Amino acid sequence: xxxxxxxxxxxxxxxxxxxxxxxxxxxxxxxxxxxxxxxxxxxxxxxxxxxxxxxxxxxxxxxxxxxxxxxxxxxxxxxxxxxxxxxxxxxxxxxxxxxxxxxxxxxxxxxxxxxxxxxxxxxxxxxxxxxxxxxxxxxxxxxxxxxxxxxxxxxxxxxxxxxxxxxxxxxxxxxxxxxxxxxxxxxxxxxxxxxxxxxxx
Amino acid sequence: xxxxxxxxxxxxxxxxxxxxxxxxxxxxxxxxxxxxxxxxxxxxxxxxxxxxxxxxxxxxxxxxxxxxxxxxxxxxxxxxxxxxxxxxxxxxxxxxxxxxxxxxxxxxxxxxxxxxxxxxxxxxxxxxxxxxxxxxxxxxxxxxxxxxxxxxxxxxxxxxxxxxxxxxxxxxxxxxxxxxxxxxxxxxxxxxxxxxxxxxxxxxxxxxxxxxxxxxxxxxxxxxxxxxxxxxxxxxxxx
Numbered sequence: 364x365x366x367x368x369x370x371x372x373x374x375x376x377x378x379x380x381x382x383x384x385x386x387x388x389x390x391x392x393x394x395x396x397x398x399x400x401x402x403x404x405x406x407x408x409x410x411x412x413x414x415x416x417x418x419x420x421x422x423x424x425x426x427x428x429x430x431x432x433x434x435x436x437x438x439x440x441x442x443x444x445x446x447x448x449x450x451x452x453x454x455x456x457x458x459x460x461x462x463x464x465x466x467x468x469x470x471x472x473x474x475x476x477x478x479x480x481x482x483x484x485x486x487x488x489x490x491x492x493x494x495x496x497x498x499x500x501x502x503x504x505x506x507x508x509x510x511x512x513x514x515x516x517x518x519x520x521x522x523x524x525x526x527x528x529x530x531x532x533x534x535x536x537x538x539x540x541x542x543x544x545x546x547x548x549x550x551x552x553x554x555x556x557x558x559x560x561x562x563x564x
Numbered sequence: 565x566x567x568x569x570x571x572x573x574x575x576x577x578x579x580x581x582x583x584x585x586x587x588x589x590x591x592x593x594x595x596x597x598x599x600x601x602x603x604x605x606x607x608x609x610x611x612x613x614x615x616x617x618x619x620x621x622x623x624x625x626x627x628x629x630x631x632x633x634x635x636x637x638x639x640x641x642x643x644x645x646x647x648x649x650x651x652x653x654x655x656x657x658x659x660x661x662x663x664x665x666x667x668x669x670x671x672x673x674x675x676x677x678x679x680x681x682x683x684x685x686x687x688x689x690x691x692x693x694x695x696x697x698x699x700x701x702x703x704x705x706x707x708x709x710x711x712x713x714x715x716x717x718x719x720x721x722x723x724x725x726x727x728x729x730x731x732x733x734x735x736x737x738x739x740x741x742x743x744x745x746x747x748x749x750x751x752x753x754x755x756x757x758x759x760x761x762x763x764x765x766x767x768x769x770x771x772x773x774x775x776x777x778x779x780x781x782x783x784x785x786x787x788x789x790x791x792x793x794x795x796x797x798x799x800x801x802x803x
Contacts, residue, residue, distance in 0.1 A: 380644035384619045414669050476770075478748045480671040480718050483772060484593055484802045504802035506624055508646065508671045547624045547646060549588070549802075 369393040369560070370405030372432070374445065375422040376413030382442070385546035389553065391560060397426040407560060408435055410540075412444025416453040416468070416511070419444060420460060432461055438562045441540030446533065447511055449540050455511050464518055464535045468511040472526035479525075480510040485543070487521040487531045495532065495539055495558045496521065503551045505531070505543035512542055584617045587780065590787035593802060595621060596649065596721070596775060599629030611643055618644020628676055632660065634667050641668065649721060651676035652690040655703070658715060665716025670748075675717040679705040679738065680725040686738055689725060705738075706745050713748055720746060721775060723753040731757025731779070739769035751775050759785060759793045766799045 369386055371379065373395050386393035393409070394401060402408055410432065412419045423429055432439070441449045447468035448460050454469050473479040484504045489496055505523075512529035515522050523531035523542070533540050539559065545552035584595055597617060614627055627640045628649035637648045648668075654661050654675060664673045678692040686705035691697040709720055722742050724735035734755045743750050749772040752765045756776035765774050779785040791801045 380615075380618055380642060381625070381646060384644055385622065387619065388622070413672070414667070473747060478746070478772070480669075480748070482671055482719055482749050508624070510669070510671060544624075544646070547622060549591075549622050553622060 368405050369407045369409060370402045371395045371409045371411060372402060372423075372428065372445075373397045374410065374412045374419040374448070376411060376419070376444070379411055379413075381544075382409065382411055382546045385553070385556060389556060389560070397422075397428065399426075399428060399431045402428070402431055403435070406437060408432075408437060408439045410439060410441040410445035410448060412442070412446075412448055414444065415455060416444060416447055416458045416460065417456045419448055420458055423448070423461075429461065433463060436537055438559060439538045440559050441538070442546075443509055443542060443544055444511075446530075446540035446542050447513065449533075449538055450513055453511060463538050464513075464533055464540065466513045466516050466518075466530075466533075468513050470511055471509070471529070474526040477526040481507050481525045483507060484548075485523045485525070485531075487523050487543075488528075489521045490515075491520045491534075493520045493532070493534055494562050495534070495555060497558050498554050499551060505541070505545070505548040505551055505555075507543045509542060580613055581616050581620055583781070584621050587787060588621050588623055591791055591803065592623060592780075592787050593773070594624040594626060596626045596628065597645075598649075611639060614640055614643040614645055626674055628674070632657075634663055637664055637668060637672075641672070647672050647674050647719070649674035649676045651678065651692075654712065655688065655690045655708075658711065661712055661715035661717055665718070670716050670718035673717055674719045674721060675709070675712045676721045676723065677705060677709060678723045678725055679742075681735075681738065686741070692723075692725070705742065709742060710745060713746065717748060719749045719751065719772075721751040721753050724755060727755030730755055733757065733761040734765040734769070734774065736765055736768040739765060739771055743770050749773070756785075759790050762790060763794060763797050763799065766794070 447453050449463045450460050450466045451462050452459050452467045471479045486502045489501045518533045518535045519530040520534050521532040522528045531542050545555045624646045626647040627645040631637050631648050632653035678689045679686045688703045688708050727735045734752045739752050751773040752771040753775040762774050794801050
């Protein structure tokens with residue numbers, strides 16, 4: 364079997380290198396691209412994102428990728444802001460997003476014990492069986508770096524909690540997303556990425 | 565959270581890459597790469613190191629040292645850093661914080677503060693990488709961390725200079741004071757010499773992380789052993 368090729372959609376975030384390195388360590392070829400044909404033809408697609416939702420949506424629109432992403436049928440993994448982009452909208456500057464997974468990203472509640480942004484390792488609580496979580500235990504730690512998150516919904520596979528619970532992993536059809544950064548989440552993150560590479564279309 | 569490790573730039577690249585991998589394997593939660601002489605020398609971090617380290621580690625990676633513009637930050641982030649930490653350049657030109665936070669998001673921008681106690685109050689120092697150039701910035705530490713948060717900083721690493729290198733424990737009083745004046749994550753730095761110092765700082769100052777360098781470099785404290793110890797004392801750590 365040929366090595367699956369991963370297309371990482373260049374949504375404009377500056378720190379994409381860590382994601383490329385993560386696939387390199389797994390021995391998988393990954394390409395950072397805004398080319399619709401490459402994205403459509405890839406075995407797996409990653410929608411990353413760092414920075415503001417509005418900037419990322421503007422960039423996807425400029426590259427005419429909105430409908431390309433909506434119509435993808437292979438496994439797609441949104442990461443961090445990329446997860447929020449898959450949702451209906453984000454409260455951050457009131458941006459309309461891709462509308463693939465129901466919900467609106469909201470700013471995290473701040474509390475004295477839970478400063479925002481949430482920057483750190485948090486345990487996840489698994490709420491539904493999913494192939495993406497094969498080999499991962501309830502309470503596994505992942506690295507989060509965010510100020511916005513999607514609320515817990517029917518599409519939530521795992522939750523995490525800051526001042527309040529929020530969706531850590533969501534799934535709808537071929538679309539998956541994680542609020543944390545698997546590429547910076549040590550063994551647990553590596554396992555999750557390997558599960559994603561193995562997942563059926 | 566055991567926040568990780570502070571590199572000093574006198575090591576050769578091969579050493580740095582090996583150390584980075586060792587700390588990952590031991591269970592460090594983050595690596596902080598400091599080029600401490602970058603600002604006093606008027607140069608930016610050696611970017612070849614950033615690349616090489618980013619490629620081999622799978623934990624968060626923060627780079628500090630002489631980042632004085634959007635372009636500097638962008639290059640470091642493109643090389644694989646997840647966060648950038650700024651110190652002296654932010655004191656020289658505080659609007660740099662606003663610019664970086666707007667461009668990359670607060671979660672990407674860490675403020676490093678070198679703070680020194682004088683007659684019962686705390687003051688900020690700059691260019692601390694070079695003893696000959698270290699100067700008092702004539703700002704109160706509390707005023708500075710409040711201003712920096714208003715400008716959009718996402719995390720604070722407070723290096724308590726009185727304790728730095730002394731290995732007699734973190735300055736928990738000062739860290740507690742800064743904790744009470746911060747709405748963003750606070751990382752303790754300076755003074756770690758024994759495992760109980762980590763326990764003290766989490767218990768007394770309620771910090772979000774503790775950073776150490778020499779005790780890890782010298783292998784006096786193994787990170788995995790430290791985390792087991794902290795977990796045994798009811799501190800939440802990733803193991």
